[in-house]
Amino acid sequence: MTKATGPGFRPTHVVPPHGMPAWEAPDPGRPTVGLDPLLPVRLVERRGDWGRVLCANGWAAWVDGRHLVAVPADPPAADGPAGTDDPRPLLADAERVLADYRSAVEELAAGTLDGEDFHDRTEGLRIGIVVDGESVWLYDPRQERWTYGDGRRLSTYATDRAPGREDDTGHAATRLVAPEGER
Structure with a gap:
């Protein structure tokens, strides 16, 4: 991956739920470290099926752009469904998971936990949170969805559930997909 910089980061896509391979250049002979599942990225260039993505940490890589999952350009409108x-x-769950991970990291650094025990202690821990002023995006691993909140309530923003699968309310999941021109 190459390092790229820029002011402010607004994702246009996320990496599919199972992650994806990445390349230094649009050339299958130049692989690099793969991208993590559900990583927010910004698609900055297209060359056929190849897509150059910029990650929140400033790293850039080439991927098979057909597999990226598009996210809405803006959060749900205030006058949309409440x-x-x-x-x-969800905030309490995120704090608990982060505290559990931090505790395991501290024990690993202190030498009271080995790599295998660290793996066992952190297996299954999963959170995602972005705070941008009064807006928050939280990943809900139990519901397999990203939510958007304004401080008072949360709305489903994106989901990694298979289409047609119902949630706890009996509603079928909504899945965001890339517009026809971006597939």
């Missing part, structure tokens, strides 16, 4: 979820439980 979110009903209280953000506090």
